[in-house]
Amino acid sequence: MRGWLFVLPALAVYGVFVLRPLALTAQSSLYRWDGVGPSTWVGADNYVAVVTDPGLRDSLVHALLLVVAFAGGPVLLGLALATALRPGPSLVLVLPQAVPPVAAGLAWSVLLSSTGAVNRALEAVGLHGVARTWLGDSSTALAAVGVIGAWALLGVCTLLLSAGVRRLDPALYEAVRLDGARRWQEFRAVTLPGVRREVGVCVVITSLAALSSFDVVYVTTGGGPGGATSVPALEVFYLAFAEREVGLASALAVVLVVLVLAVIGPVLRWSR
Amino acid sequence: MQRPDLHRARLAVVALALLGIGCAAPGSDLTSTVDGPAVVSEPSCGTEPLTLRARFETGSALAGALADEFTRQHPNVTWDIREEQFDVLTRNAPRVLADDPPDLMRLPQVSDVAGAGLLRDLDGYARWFGWDRLPESQTRPLRVGPGGGPRGEGPLYATGLSTSVTGFFYDEELAARIGVREPTTLAELDDALARAQRAGVTPLAGFNGGATGGLTFPLQSLMGAYGSPEEIDDWTFQRPGARIDTPAGVEAARHLARWLAAGYFDPDLNATDYARMMDRFISGRALFMVNGDWESATLDRRMPGRAGFFLTPPLRAGEPRAAMAGPPSFGIAARAEHPDCAAVFLDWAVSDPVARDLVVRVGGARPLGGAATSSPVEPGSVTAATFAATDEVLAHDTAMDFIANATGSVYARSWTPQLQQLVEGEQTPEGLLARVQADYLDQIGG
CATH class of the missing domain: 3.40.190.10 (Periplasmic binding protein-like II)
Structure with missing residues (x-):
């Protein structure tokens, strides 16, 4: 029981700053409230709105698509880089992690603009037809945001995975090589099982970044064009502060929490 | 088998979470301190030192320049100005007016906050200062009917410093x-x-x-x-x-x-x-x-x-x-500490010759009310062209x-x-x- 006394301060802070807001959000989600005046009880209406409103539903789908880009890109590329550069990643690879997401978003929106470096490069190799305003075209905007997020997260994944790779016993590599394994077999038999935990952590970090993405989307597209890149966190922000629909915003936030747990839970169990 | 202390820990977490929530629904009824037009008797800033609290828009030099000039002419008035990005200002307006009401606030859209009883009804001041004689097209957007709508009729809830076109x-x-x-x-x-x-x-x-x-x-x-x-x-x-x-x-x-x-x-x-x-x-x-x-x-x-x-x-x-056209508009919080002085400032900004010059020179806009301005506008400049256009729009009420x-x-x-x-x-x-x-x-x- 005395152990509890020691934990109490931390638990109190956790309760006040994490659990209480979470509980208040869940409570607000059952009301119609403008954030200032009186509120009215609406029961589950806000949750019904979250799943029936096409705009809000789309934002949840976009978040799941971003998980594929944010997690898939950095984990696969990170694994390849970590394996190839077994001595350790160079500073260049970690650099994106040191750039604040807002700055990265601004820099990328210049690169991806109609006269930006990406289009110039495409035109230089004769791909005039491919060049476009990547962030201003509803068919490419979400993919472009995915690339920016993947770029920003590549560093941390490479760092984590190469730490994992370096931890592996070189004797294992020697053994499979004596058994006549090729590089790919070496990777499958030694590297991948060895860094399973690190892969798990990477997937968790990147999926969280995708599901709760806000800053990159806010500065590059603001959710546009025509709602093509709307994501739940941005919708929560607009609902609560522009439309003053605090109840609906809270319901969407709760759904987002559930979605995050549903995505992260299995990954954590797998990597354990 | 679960350990009993783990079980207790979960209970404690739940209890802590519940502690945080009251049983009451979120929000509160806002009781406005001002009902109907304020009865105005000679609004003034007095002679005692007082501080006007204001929320202005970042990047708009005019409001700050006017505040400085106002203090020069009324030395007992000092300012506590907070500047915020336009969208931040708009987004936080209801919260700011409810929790931390300034005397003066830049507001682009008044229906929501006026309807919620967060803004002072300026009709009393308007009658006193003669703002009701300003061009109707410039004050119409700032009138709000009971409960927040429709706009364009009802009491005046904000007033502008200049016309716009x-x-x-x-x-x-x-x-x-x-x-x-x-x-x-x-x-x-x-x-x-x-x-x-x-x-x-x-x-x-x-x-x-x-x-x-x-x-x-x-x-x-x-x-x-x-x-x-x-x-x-x-x-x-x-x-x-x-x-x-x-x-x-x-x-x-x-x-x-x-x-x-x-x-x-x-x-x-x-x-x-x-x-x-x-x-x-x-x-x-x-x-x-x-x-x-x-x-x-x-x-x-x-x-x-x-x-x-x-x-x-x-x-x-x-x-x-x-x-x-929408004049850059300013409102007075329902629970402002110095509403009279804030109103005096708003009137001064459109009537004082120096203030009107500032509106032209710093704001590049035609001052609200009154026909001509003493301030020279360079002929051939785009400012001169927008001034002429403003006059045309006011004349046709379009x-x-x-x-x-x-x-x-x-x-x-x-x-x-x-x-x-x-x-x-x-x-x-x-x-x-x-x-x-x-x-x-x-x-x-x-």
Whole structure:
């Protein structure tokens, strides 16, 4: 029981700053409230709105698509880089992690603009037809945001995975090589099982970044064009502060929490 | 088997969480301290030292300059000014007015906060100072009916420092090179756009990227040419039964769609923000730009002698020309500490000769009320052109409020995404207005 006394301060802070807001959000989600005046009880209406409103539903789908880009890109590329550069990643690879997401978003929106470096490069190799305003075209905007997020997260994944790779016993590599394994077999038999935990952590970090993405989307597209890149966190922000629909915003936030747990839970169990 | 202390830990967590929630529903009833027009007897700032608390907009030098001058003339008044980005100011307005009410606050849209009882009814001051004799078109948008709507009637909840006007800015050098004169009809404007395109110049600088559907500017300008500004205001002010998808509205949207199809805007319109549009226009890469007189001073400074301005031309020559206009408006919090002194400041800003000079020199706008200004406006400057346009709009009473201000969310939720889809060809002009109208009814009905 005395152990509890020691934990109490931390638990109190956790309760006040994490659990209480979470509980208040869940409570607000059952009301119609403008954030200032009186509120009215609406029961589950806000949750019904979250799943029936096409705009809000789309934002949840976009978040799941971003998980594929944010997690898939950095984990696969990170694994390849970590394996190839077994001595350790160079500073260049970690650099994106040191750039604040807002700055990265601004820099990328210049690169991806109609006269930006990406289009110039495409035109230089004769791909005039491919060049476009990547962030201003509803068919490419979400993919472009995915690339920016993947770029920003590549560093941390490479760092984590190469730490994992370096931890592996070189004797294992020697053994499979004596058994006549090729590089790919070496990777499958030694590297991948060895860094399973690190892969798990990477997937968790990147999926969280995708599901709760806000800053990159806010500065590059603001959710546009025509709602093509709307994501739940941005919708929560607009609902609560522009439309003053605090109840609906809270319901969407709760759904987002559930979605995050549903995505992260299995990954954590797998990597354990 | 679960360990008992783990079980207890879970209980403790739940208990802690429950501790945080009261049983009451969120929010509270706001009891306004001001009911009905305040009875005003000689409002003044007195002689005792007092501090006016104000929330102004970052980047707008005028309010700060006026505050400094006011203190020079009224030494007992000092200021506690907090400047915030325009969208931050708008977004936080209800919370700020409820929790930490300033004396003066810059507010672009007053319905929500006035309806919630967070703003002071200024009718008493208006009668005392004679603000009710100001041009009606400039105060109409700031009147709010009971409970937040409709706008355009009822008590005054804010007042402006200057008039404002919007229309087409143009690059005089480019116009001379291409052989374009100020158009007097919409058809002539179309012709000028086509000539610019043939000359290899972007005809229209625009912005429609991210969360800012800047195409509302050209769209509403066209609506004003095809329809009547009163009808558009009825919609913006939420008068019962008003619609935006009128035949005139549809014609205007079709006209805009024709401009888009003709390629009169840059192809990256949906990725262009306001600053980039300004940059393109100022650097001489576009012939026209639909914008407002709040940029006159900047344009005179950054492209001296090169910028011109005309009001959106009408369908037939000689018809009155309409313009979007909304004075930069300031309100007084319902629970302000020094409402009288704040009102004295607002009146002083439009009546004191030095203040009126500041409005012209720093703000580049025509001061509200009174005919002429003592301040010299350089002939031939774009400021002079917007002043003349303002006078014309006031004389014909053809000013209209911005359609983006119709509800708190119609801009972000409806105009912006729908106009972006119009640019991409994913929405038709008819579909655009029908969708906005449906959203609007949903927003004001709820």
